[in-house]
Amino acid sequence: MDESEILPGAKEFIKILKRHNIKVALGSSSKNAMTILKQIKMVDKFDAIIDGTQIKKAEPSPDIFLLAAEKLNINPKQCVVFEDAKSGIKAAKNANMFAVGVGSNDTLKNADMTIPNLMKISVEKLRNL
8 A cells, every 4th residue: 555545635635724723633443544544654644543443333333533533622513524435424423523425425425515535625615514
């Protein structure tokens, strides 16, 4: 795995969020998330990283997102989750967070909003959610 596997627009979007002082967390049920983040050179891009080693229940349990909100010191209702999986959308909704589906509207129909990729969202639009 290398930087070519990063979701299109993700790196650029994270840079923009950081420039606007918006905290960014990564939540992954994978127990090798840190290894992958090191391989794609993204560890230092996040204010908090929550992986499968820190939670007891995987998605659709909200644990991963609630822990991320806690580590960022942000109320879950003020969090926006970007997800590309049905179980992740369900977990975000279970955490009372706004869920943005990244991918197909058909697949992620339970999201509050769906975008085809991270190049289709702006900080202004994010703040209005």
